[in-house]
Amino acid sequence: METIISSGKTDSQTLYETDYLEWIETIVEKLRSENYAHVDWENLIEEIEDMGRSERRSLESNLIVVLLHLLKWQYQPESRSGSWESSIIEHRRRIKKALKESPSLKPYLERILAECYGEAVKQAKAETRLPLEIFPIQCLYELEDVVDDEFLPE
Structure with a gap:
């Protein structure tokens, strides 16, 4: 006891x-x-809630990285590198794994695409030193393309 x-x-x-x-x-x-x-129900419930938030934060972070590198790939073709492509592959893999393990995250991913795109644009501007106006306000990419291993923008 x-x-x-x-x-x-x-x-x-x-x-x-x-x-x-x-x-x-x-x-x-x-x-x-x-x-x-x-x-200890109080802390156990809190931990379970935190697990859900953590899954969503991880998905969001991976989506931003993919979008960032797709933007850099498209708007700085002269700087394309294996590390950019490798990062796209790795973070796509993480997104797909999260969706496979928790298919209920797909609607969340669809809801956050525009917000994550905005964050990726800010980071792309900082990393590329290109003017913000270069990047379209609306996301250029369909979610299916973002997670498609064969897709790289031209």
């Missing part, structure tokens, strides 16, 4: 703050043994 610490927190809550991995192992053991009364 869990003891209560003077602060009013249970051992499990304190463990969450001091040793995250051990807290996870403890929670998993309690769930496996169906000891639901002693599960």
Whole structure:
């Protein structure tokens, strides 16, 4: 049975703050043994919510990188490099893996395309030193092209 610490927190809550991995192992053991009364539900729910946010942030970050390199590829053809193409391939792979593992992320990806494009344009301007006006305001690329391994803009 869990003891209560003077602060009013249970051992499990304190463990969450001091040793995250051990807290996870403890929670998993309690769930496996169906000891639901002693599960740190508040922190467990928060962690599950954070996992969803983390997946979306990762998807957004990978999308921005692909868009950035597609823009650089299109607007600085004289500077095209294997590292740009490699980055496009790698971040496309990450996007596709996330969508394969969580197909429910696809509508989110569609919703954030325009916003991520805007972020990619800002970064492309900074990295290429090209004027902002060079880059179209609206995203040039269809989502299908963004994740298509064969697509590179000309």
